[in-house]
Amino acid sequence: MGKYRKTFFRTNKYQRQIILLAFCPVLIIFSLVSVLITLMHNDMAGVILYNSPSMTAQFISNWANLINSSVCMALVIVLLIAYVMSSRLVGAMERVITELDEVIQKNDKKMIKVRKGDDLASDILTRVNVIIERLP
Numbered sequence: 001m002g003k004y005r006k007t008f009f010r011t012n013k014y015q016r017q018i019i020l021l022a023f024c025p026v027l028i029i030f031s032l033v034s035v036l037i038t039l040m041h042n043d044m045a046g047v048i049l050y051n052s053p054s055m056t057a058q059f060i061s062n063w064a065n066l067i068n069s070s071v072c073m074a075l076v077i078v079l080l081i082a083y084v085m086s087s088r089l090v091g092a093m094e095r096v097i098t099e100l101d102e103v104i105q106k107n108d109k110k111m112i113k114v115r116k117g118d119d120l121a122s123d124i125l126t127r128v129n130v131i132i133e134r135l136p
Contacts, residue, residue: 011083014090022082023075030071037064092121100128109135 011019092114099112111129114121 011086012091012094014093015083015086018086018090019079019082022078026071026075026078030075033067033071037067088117089120092118096121096125103132107135109133 096112096114099110102108103110103112109132111132112125114125
């Protein structure tokens with residue numbers, strides 16, 4: 001079996017695409033919420049300068065920190081879930097491809113193994129190992 005992954009956030013090119021797919025929508029939502037709160041902040045200036053309370057100003061003063069914190073937490077949670085899922089699906093692919101290249105170059109009948117939890121690679125390698133066994 002090959003080297004074990006030493007760092008938690010090491011990703012391969014397949015994982016980066018999945019994580020980016022999850023990251024972009026959450027980042028857009030976070031940006032929109034931040035912009036909306038910033039724009040509503042102008043209403044807060046009216047409250048401070050003219051002492052005219054409004055519903056928007058009251059909402060911002062009560063909930064802005066909670067909303068921003070919640071959106072930040074959602075961003076972190078989505079990224080962690082995307083990382084874990086991408087690691088399970090395609091985390092082993094670069095190593096599998098490297099080992100397959102070695103088998104092809106050396107014309108070797110070395111069986112390729114995966115770690116527990118590498119779902120997609122495990123499914124593919126059960127079939128690839130049958131093909132390797134049948135090599136002359």
